[in-house]
Amino acid sequence: xxxxxxxxxxxxxxxxxxxxxxxxxxxxxxxxxxxxxxxxxxxxxxxxxxxxxxxxxxxxxxxxxxxxxxxxxxxxxxxxxxxxxxxxxxxxxxxxxxxxxxxxxxxxxxxxxxxxxxxxxxxxxxxxxxxxxxxxxxxxxxxxxxxxxxxxxxxxxxxxxxxxxxxxxxxxxxxxxxxxxxxxxxxxxxxxxxxxxxxxxxxxxxxxxxxxxxxxxxxxxxxxxxxxxxxxxxxxxxxxxxxxxxxxxxxxxxxxxxxxxxxxxxxxxxxxxxxxxxxxxxxxxxxxxxxxxxxxxxxxxxxxxxxxxxxxxxxxxxxxxxxxxxxxxxxxxxxxxxxxxxxxxxxxxxxxxxxxxxxxxxxxxxxxxxxxxxxxxxxxxxxxxxxxxxxxxxxxxxxxxxxxxxxxxxxxxxxxxxxxxxxxxxxxxxxxxxxxxxxxxxxxxxxxxxxxxxxxxxxxxxxxxxxxxxxxxxxxxxxxxxxxxxxxxxxxxxxxxxxxxxxxxxxxxxxxxxxxxxxxxxxxxxxxxxxxxxxxxxxxxxxxxxxxxxxxxxxxxxxxxxxxxxxxxxxxxxxxxxxxxxxxxxxxxxxxxxxxxxxxxxxxxxxxxxxxxxxxxxxxxxxxxxxxxxxxxxxxxxxxxxxxxxxxxxxxxxxxxxxxxxxxxxxxxxxxxxxxxxxxxxxxxxxxxxxxxxxxxxxxxxxxxx
Numbered sequence: 152x153x154x155x156x157x158x159x160x161x162x163x164x165x166x167x168x169x170x171x172x173x174x175x176x177x178x179x180x181x182x183x184x185x186x187x188x189x190x191x192x193x194x195x196x197x198x199x200x201x202x203x204x205x206x207x208x209x210x211x212x213x214x215x216x217x218x219x220x221x222x223x224x225x226x227x228x229x230x231x232x233x234x235x236x237x238x239x240x241x242x243x244x245x246x247x248x249x250x251x252x253x254x255x256x257x258x259x260x261x262x263x264x265x266x267x268x269x270x271x272x273x274x275x276x277x278x279x280x281x282x283x284x285x286x287x288x289x290x291x292x293x294x295x296x297x298x299x300x301x302x303x304x305x306x307x308x309x310x311x312x313x314x315x316x317x318x319x320x321x322x323x324x325x326x327x328x329x330x331x332x333x334x335x336x337x338x339x340x341x342x343x344x345x346x347x348x349x350x351x352x353x354x355x356x357x358x359x360x361x362x363x364x365x366x367x368x369x370x371x372x373x374x375x376x377x378x379x380x381x382x383x384x385x386x387x388x389x390x391x392x393x394x395x396x397x398x399x400x401x402x403x404x405x406x407x408x409x410x411x412x413x414x415x416x417x418x419x420x421x422x423x424x425x426x427x428x429x430x431x432x433x434x435x436x437x438x439x440x441x442x443x444x445x446x447x448x449x450x451x452x453x454x455x456x457x458x459x460x461x462x463x464x465x466x467x468x469x470x471x472x473x474x475x476x477x478x479x480x481x482x483x484x485x486x487x488x489x490x491x492x493x494x495x496x497x498x499x500x501x502x503x504x505x506x507x508x509x510x511x512x513x514x515x516x517x518x519x520x521x522x523x524x525x526x527x528x529x530x531x532x533x534x535x536x537x538x539x540x541x542x543x544x545x546x547x548x549x550x551x552x553x554x555x556x557x558x559x560x561x562x563x564x565x566x567x568x569x570x571x572x573x574x575x576x577x578x579x580x581x582x583x584x585x586x587x588x589x590x591x592x593x594x595x596x597x598x599x600x601x602x603x604x605x606x607x608x609x610x611x612x613x614x615x616x617x618x619x620x621x622x623x624x625x626x627x628x629x630x631x632x633x634x635x636x637x638x639x640x641x642x643x644x645x646x647x648x649x650x651x652x653x654x655x656x657x658x659x660x661x662x663x664x665x666x667x668x669x670x671x672x673x674x675x676x677x678x679x680x681x682x683x684x685x686x687x688x689x690x691x692x693x694x695x696x697x698x699x700x701x702x703x704x705x706x707x708x709x710x711x712x713x714x715x716x717x718x719x720x721x722x723x724x725x726x727x728x729x730x731x732x733x734x735x736x737x738x739x740x741x742x743x744x745x746x747x748x749x750x751x752x753x754x755x756x757x758x759x760x761x762x763x764x765x766x767x768x769x770x771x772x773x774x775x776x777x778x779x780x781x782x783x784x785x786x787x788x789x790x791x792x793x794x795x796x797x798x799x800x801x802x803x804x805x806x807x808x809x810x811x812x813x814x815x816x817x818x819x820x821x822x823x824x825x826x827x828x829x830x831x832x833x834x835x836x837x838x839x840x841x842x843x844x845x846x847x848x849x850x851x852x853x854x855x856x857x
Contacts, residue, residue, distance in 0.1 A: 176222070211798075240283060268284055358378060358459065375669065381463060382397055425446065498839040504754075505838065510842070555592050557626075560624075579611060584620045590626050590640050594687045606644040609703070615648065627706060632690065687707060689707040739756060740772055741764065742800065768795055815833050815836070
């Protein structure tokens, strides 16, 4: 009976008020305490039958006051009471009926308190309670009338009794219909609210609702299945618990404050307010979960509650940390490679000029000192070679990667874009298009992620106000790296920032060069991108229009079916003979972007009996070669140069002349891209270049069949 009464009258039935059940009952009890003395004063003034029934009435009224006082005390501790729900209307009607009896019977104005009591219970607790109170009122009126008729039948006015009964039946019935319509509207709203929670329960996003408990601390009202799965707890273990049960002890105070701030937010249908926090939680196994929580305040079932949506970013954060670690190592490798390159060029000049002076020195002491300089430079070259090998150990696994299936690329790249979008300023829009079917490539997923992440970061840093970054990852069947059966992988990142000045295009890939040095730019991001792309025989191009758009386009060749064999980087020992290889005088095209190195090498060639024309980049050298195709007996080119590097120059020259000897000199002896040199029938020599090494390289290049 208790459960039936609670659920039928208090919980399941719709009420026409926004107040909580506790507040409704408290208000009703206070109203009784106010109306009862007023009714007693009214009866005392009339003094109709007070002298006859007054003592009994006062005893009943005293019991009524005691009951109401107990009600005020117990409501907050037990707002759902079947006993109180049944007895409260009964006592109200008993007091009204006694009041009519004491006030003179049928004609007493106390009669209208029947209607007030009926309507009050109906509006507070719904139609079920109104019908119950109406039935009690009819019974009380008839009982009071019957009592008077037994004492004096002539005092009963049957026509008045008819209209009194009719009023108690008809008016509540009319109100019943009004309340029923209102109840249906409220019920529809409640069903819509419940339907929303049913959708949340079946949705993939973890959600829980919360509200203050009796002590004012936010506690969990509801969790959906996704929340239960995320934290690994049964729903019965979470509902009723404080919200900080889900959170690490270090973050519990922040979570409680977050929920209370949400409940205190001012909101409106036109502009609902949201609250966000980054928090750490734990699952049932004690594993740390990294969460982004977004909460809103909403009105539900006559009270304000908070609804919190959670996004588990544990995997994204872990991936981000891994990428940061990899990027730091890659930056370090790129930095070391840049230092090694520049230092080798310095050693090249020192050793080269020292050797020229050594050959022309007349006294033994000067020759001995110059020999010591040359030997020290050679030891310095060995030292930095070992330093570079040490920094490249971390790339061993990536360098040995075999086939990466294209079907495995789309999801990791989408994760990288999603991670970047989380960290992107609000003024930048990110548009992404990644094909689901991408070509197989001979490059690790991690390296492709590094390329994409650095290109996105570069574009993001370039945009100074509102802007857009467009990302496209697709297959390219038309690129020169594509084969008839297999397309190349194309990664294109565009931004509508200020663009890159024409005079800076040759510098953007150089280590440590940056146009944002005052804003924290390291100058290593694009250098690392180029290093990865070149190591895997790909290409990278820049297309920039000032104040319109800048586009970086990377192409990675498809997997060819076999790995390119790893080429050792150890230097061949220098000939033990002090005599230089004999080579007929040649006319040489000498290409290097560093003026001091061009001067040293030209002097060394002159010392060996050769003549040389010089060019400062591959494009300039190609123009000279096309103009004087038959003039040059040998091409000596640097590897890393702006505009057109040595590999591209070699490829273009081989299209014009398949037989001209080519000697490539580089400070990047460990770069895997240099493995292509063998394909073009060219000889590779690493810096620093001593006279003997240069002479031997020329001899090897000029040797028939080399």
